[in-house]
Amino acid sequence: MFVDKAKINVKGGAGGDGIVSFRREKYVEQGGPAGGDGGRGGSVIFRVDEGLRTLVDFKYQKHFKADRGERGGTKTMHGANAENMIVRIPPGTVIINDDTQEIIADLTRHGQEVVVARGGRGGRGNTRFASPSTPAPYIAEKGEEGDERWIVLELKVMADVGLVGFPSVGKSTLLSVVSGARPKIGAYHFTTITPNLGVVDVGNGKSFVMADLPGLIEGAHEGVGLGHEFLRHVERTRVILHVIDMAATDGRDPYEDYVQINEELRLYNAKLSDRPQIVAANKMDMPESAEHLIAFKEKMQEAGHGDVEIFEMSTVTKQGVQEALYRLAELLDTIAEAPVVEEVSAVEERKIYKMEPKGAINEFTIRRENEMYVVESSSLENFINRYNLNQEDVLQRFATIMRRMGVENELRSRGAVDGTIVRIGSYEFEFVEYD
Missing domain, CATH: 3.30.300.350 (GTP-binding protein OBG, C-terminal domain)
Structure with missing residues (x-):
């Protein structure tokens, strides 16, 4: 099951309580305070695991709470700190504070970590409060509560090549032909409703990940149809392979399809207009496709898109498919590993996301x-x-x-x-x- 969005609750463990205790050794009069401090509560830490591709685990578990620190002991013994709770997430996960809609972190690399709920500090034992004026204090702190918040996880598929195009243009068939993926294929709109990933082996030791993404329709940038459910996955792809039905099976104009899809991408995020794109003129095995392709190229030339690479192919006969794959592999060798489309500050390893300040200490x-x-x-x-x-x-x-x-x-x-x-x-x- 592919799940790309989840809302969960995270809570850091409370700190252990400090205690009030005094030395009771024989022959030691007025031994003084000996209460130990409590241990720190565990933090909830999200860690990227490149072996994960979905947020399905969060569909069944909504609450993540770290353990509490141990209580302080006698003879000034410090309570043990609790173990941190490590929660594994797939690469490409964006973590959002549900209350403020602030992006906490955008994690893309294997092993990258962020602390989303800090554990509470342990309380101090009475030893900490001893002073010349109060040599035997009956004071000890309780452990501090850990941070707690609701967060939203959004997965943006990490793929090298993203297949875009209107529904039923042949994207799923192409992915099944070039990889071991077996996406659902049917002769009706929106067969694909969630992204499908496949590893494409080009040969000569080269391979890349291709994503078959749900079909777009007009108004997708405003959430129409699958809208944002599709578009957020395009942001992660390094190259866009635009699949166009050159046979105009549903009576659409191939050039208008090209213009409309790119307009939806631009309206959703202007930076997607700069993403390298190759056109796959699909269904060239159909009799009318050759004539449509000539008209398509003429319109592209007139509109100033003459430099866009167009590969004639048929996913049924596999004509032209290998040539397109070779070109995609060449193009990927010249492109940075991970395109960044959002203005999100880089996440340091083990970054701590702190709770919002609660006001000045003497404010009332x-x-x-x-x-x-x-x-x-x-x-x-x-x-x-x-x-x-x-x-x-x-x-x-x-x-x-x-x-x-x-x-x-x-x-x-x-x-x-x-x-x-x-x-x-x-x-x-x-x-x-x-x-």
Whole structure:
């Protein structure tokens, strides 16, 4: 089954919790803190595997979550980091953030990797919080949550030669003749509804990958018919082999077919107009084809397309097929490996795609809900999520942070008094005035 688009959820593993612990060795009085840090959670990493050609695996598995880091141990022992989750994807996969529609990465090379969901940091044990003023702190952090997001995967077939043309012009038959591929062939429109790939052996040790792509119709650049489902695959091909029904079987004009297909390519992506293209004048075994070919060449000359190479062929008798293959192989030797048509920055190996910034660390807002004051602050909410507020040392630290940020003064200026309920995230407490 060929699947070229999928939407999935990825989540990095949470970090392990730090712990509160103290040394208990015999003859060691007031041994001090000994709580270890938690381990880092695993990240979700996408890695290109050239052996894959479809996104079918993502049709049945939609959620990918890495493991959590281990909890810290006593005697300042660090919890083990979790293993990263490696997800294999085929070359030519574009990874898109579903919320922002931003392209995260465009992966084309075997072994290329990108981190799509970073694992959370491990929480610090109480050893980390010891100071001259607090030699035995009862403070430990919880592990940080890993990144989570929905992403869309789009596969753009990686092929050297892409067959384009209207439906039923003979593209699938050509692919079956020149390679071991067995695409579905029928005498009706849109027999091919998904790309088919085949390896073409030209001889003399030369070969290339050819893709039979679904037929185009007018308006494809706007998504009409198979539209974008077809056109995005053309972007990856290094050479375009434009197959034209020179017998005009359905009453179409071969030259108008040539013009219309190229217009659809140009409207979808202007850079496709510069892609090397060869015309395969197919069905030359039909009686009327020779006359149509003469008219076709005349119109091409008049329109300034006289330099376009045209190969007469018949996929039924195999006339002219080998000559076209030799020319394609020669042309591919002069062209760069991977055409780039999008303005996407190169992806470094093991690149980390970070979550969007959540605002300045000391930034906060206060609003009133009936008799309650609601404080919104990413840094304070993060503190609440990562610490146990039932511990006295933690509460004192939390109060100090609020005071330094100016939250306490702002609440007071807005009318908060002793006993006023304040909510930050999921945590509610009473405002207290100290003498």
